Amino acid sequence: xxxxxxxxxxxxxxxxxxxxxxxxxxxxxxxxxxxxxxxxxxxxxxxxxxxxxxxxxxxxxxxxxxxxxxxxxxxxxxxxxxxxxxxxxxxxxxxxxxxxxxxxxxxxxxxxxxxx
Amino acid sequence: xxxxxxxxxxxxxxxxxxxxxxxxxxxxxxxxxxxxxxxxxxxxxxxxxxxxxxxxxxxxxxxxxxxxxxxxxxxxxxxxxxxxxxxxxxxxxxxxxxxxxxxxxxxxxxxxxx
Numbered sequence: 001x002x003x004x005x006x007x008x009x010x011x012x013x014x015x016x017x018x019x020x021x022x023x024x025x026x027x028x029x030x031x032x033x034x035x036x037x038x039x040x041x042x043x044x045x046x047x048x049x050x051x052x053x054x055x056x057x058x059x060x061x062x063x064x065x066x067x068x069x070x071x072x073x074x075x076x077x078x079x080x081x082x083x084x085x086x087x088x089x090x091x092x093x094x095x096x097x098x099x100x101x102x103x104x105x106x107x108x109x110x111x112x113x114x115x116x
Numbered sequence: 117x118x119x120x121x122x123x124x125x126x127x128x129x130x131x132x133x134x135x136x137x138x139x140x141x142x143x144x145x146x147x148x149x150x151x152x153x154x155x156x157x158x159x160x161x162x163x164x165x166x167x168x169x170x171x172x173x174x175x176x177x178x179x180x181x182x183x184x185x186x187x188x189x190x191x192x193x194x195x196x197x198x199x200x201x202x203x204x205x206x207x208x209x210x211x212x213x214x215x216x217x218x219x220x221x222x223x224x225x226x227x228x229x230x
Contacts, residue, residue: 031216040125042205042222043160050216058217090159094216103209104150105218107159 003027006091006108013078013085013115021076021111023091030095032074033105036060037088046089049074078113086115118143120208122221130229135193137224139206142187148209149182149189150218155202163204164191196228 004025013019023032031050035043045058049068063082068074074093078085089112092105119142129135141149150165166173166180166189173180177196182189193200203225209218 033218035220040222042122043220045217045219048217059219103148103216104162104165105152105160107161109159 004091004093004106004108006089006111008111009109011111011113013113015115016080018077018079019085019113021078021089021091021113023074023076023108024072025074025093025106026072027093027095027106028071029093029106030071031093031103032068033092033094034058034064034066034074034076035090035092037090037110043090046076085113088112118146118208118210118217118219120206120219120221122206122224124224125222126225126227128227128229129196131196131198133196135191135196135200135226135228137191137204137206137226138188139190139208139221140186140188141208141219143208143210144184144187146208146210148216148218149180150207150209151180151191152205152207152220153202154205154223160205193226196226198228198230201226201228 007022033048034046044060047066049055065077090110091108094103094105122139147168152160153163154160164178177194179192203223205223206221207218
């Protein structure tokens with residue numbers, strides 16, 4: 001089955017620890033995204049990447065880091081510098097190409113991070 | 117920066133009535149406007165989208181309208197059913213260095229009462 005897979009589904013972390021959320025897609029999509037979802041605030045963009053070895057900050061990138069070493073993978077690290085990391089994290093991908101047009105986002109099932 | 121505002125935050129309708137959700141966007145360079153539905157505990161999924169060169173699009177009971185001049189776009193659901201109950205997100209997408217940014221509204225929680 002083609003799709004986008006996030007792991008782990010649930011994660012608990014102690015304050016001061018870094019944690020990495022995995023996102024893998026086998027849709028052959030060029031672009032990948034990380035969003036954070038908090039109640040009443042919709043989806044806020046953390047980082048996005050159009051091609052391998054390139055990524056851009058979104059609106060709330062502080063305290064997060066990403067890498068894009070492979071087209072299929074876009075892991076997100078929540079660092080200890082993120083002041084309020086408890087949230088639901090959604091990864092997405094899309095078949096954007098250099099056409100000047102946006103496209104549908106396909107989301108993973110999400111990872112819920114709780115900081116104890 | 118780019119911003120998308122969505123209203124109302126909560127909407128309750130009787131089964132069979134229509135529901136309308138409205139959004140405004142700030143960046144006139146936005147060229148793609150999708151709507152996503154998120155059922156409880158599930159991932160958001162696209163239900164309809166519209167591009168900036170089109171004013172209206174319909175798909176069965178769902179329609180979207182776009183007013184580029186006013187930077188407004190709306191979702192219309194007719195003959196609502198209980199299974200339409202969910203959170204709906206509007207979004208605006210625009211090209212930026214390094215890719216496309218899709219900015220979401222805060223969401224509308226729709227309740228359809230049987």
